[in-house]
């Protein structure tokens with residue numbers, strides 16, 4: 254790509270970002286809170302596998318939100334399902 | 350100037366009805382265009398776990414039809430498109446204006462590698478998985494979606510540029526705009542399917558705002574091999590359920606919802622799901638609360654009897670109230686009709702609402718075809734030619750014409766293809782004369 258084209262693309266992106274500022278700010282806010290929640294779940298799992306109620310107790314997040322994130326981290330390969338503990342499954346960090 | 354394309358038949362809707370119609374016509378050498386509003390073809394069927402009454406894996410029987418349509422030399426698929434108008438201008442021609450919604454991903458460059466998805470930092474509820482887990486803002490709808498092309502959800506994009514940086518083929522285009530194009534065809538087949546009635550409509554069901562109260566389509570996802578948890582657990586806290594209940598006629602045969610008709614498939618899919626659950630969770634109690642069981646098709650009564658023999662409990666009684674109980678249980682109140690009519694309250698780990706089927710699309714303002722009192726597309730000869738509508742050379746197939754199962758949908762799709770073929774043959778003969 255020529256330098257001229259690169260510069261034009263940069264300018265166009267700048268304008269697009271200005272036009273979409275409101276939604277970008279909202280999404281950036283969501284990313285921040287998601288990252289915080291993911292970090293607390295991962296921290297809770299650092300010392301070994303836990304069930305969703307145990308993660309909930311450790312993170313103080315609503316259990317349904319913990320469940321959504323655990324399922325997501327599992328889908329993207331960061332968490333694995335471990336053994337069963339009573340009626341619940343334990344979840345473990347994959348890179349722990 | 351909009352791009353203009355010419356085909357023999359335009360099929361609206363890429364569910365199983367639309368795909369079967371397209372395949373039947375394409376095999377007779379007609380050129381077919383299929384327009385689909387979603388980013389993938391396959392309709393509801395590709396999102397199911399298994400299908401009654403055979404318990405075949407839904408994906409195993411839908412994917413080959415999807416692939417056959419995608420690879421057929423006489424079929425052109427237009428996904429992620431809206432139908433703006435469909436008019437008949439002469440006996441030989443219908444004209445459709447279609448809007449290609451922006452994917453922000455160049456379909457000719459995308460190789461479906463998912464690098465963009467892995468790189469994207471934004472998590473969004475995944476509607477394809479009942480919102481039980483999250484997807485990325487840029488994503489491929491699901492693993493067996495066709496086409497395997499990513500779509501960027503601009504509403505949830507932070508324009509951080511990461512997807513564009515990691516894409517090996519330079520396919521991301523943040524500047525894409527909607528684009529109209531025109532399709533001319535001789536005939537059209539409407540195969541726009543259905544949606545479920547909304548979960549929040551009934552105040553006596555607490556507007557659906559009860560933890561572990563889910564829809565039948567969400568249960569399909571929990572049971573599917575590529576589901577959100579890859580097993581059946583409670584969405585509120587991951588508990589493996591000991592007791593699961595079905596509330597039948599939760600959105601059908603209900604005048605208060607303006608859905609007085611029977612949605613026909615709910616009894617059968619509830620029985621199917623109950624059977625699958627008793628396989629997945631052999632120790633769980635499964636109860637179906639029903640008004641009456643309508644096992645209408647070939648082999649369906651036997652399917653119902655098999656479910657009873659497996660220990661699934663059938664309780665005759667209409668659920669009057671659904672509430673949150675302690676420990677995230679769901680409480681159901683009903684009149685036990687076969688037990689002296691006493692009022693009973695029972696709690697379950699997980700409750701599934703068998704919601705009703707309503708039309709997936711309304712033609713009003715888009716096309717002149719008439720709808721019936723139930724708002725599904727009206728057949729002008731329901732007894733002898735059920736796929737014929739009151740718009741010349743425009744036919745209807747599948748649930749677009751009224752609730753039905755896959756077997757009847759496929760049969761009707763074949764009939765619609767035959768009617769379209771007959772119409773085009775007659776046009777050819779008129780020209781020759």
Ligand SMILES: Cc1cc2nc3c(=O)[nH]c(=O)nc-3n(C[C@H](O)[C@H](O)[C@H](O)COP(=O)(O)OP(=O)(O)OC[C@H]3O[C@@H](n4cnc5c(N)ncnc54)[C@H](O)[C@@H]3O)c2cc1C
Pocket residue numbers: 361362363364365366367384385386387390391392393394397399400401402430431432540541542543544545565566569614618621709710746747748749753754755756758
């Ligand atoms: C929970 C559940 C379980 C079921 N299980 C079974 C089962 O086990 N066995 C069985 O036989 N049946 C089952 N059914 C019924 C089955 O899903 C239907 O019979 C079948 O999906 C109907 O196919 P269709 O193509 O008519 O509609 P759909 O599957 O709804 O497809 C319609 C397609 O048209 C598209 N569309 C809509 N409007 C437009 C538009 N304006 N422009 C472009 N595209 C449009 C939609 O996006 C969709 O892709 C079940 C139904 C439910 C709800």
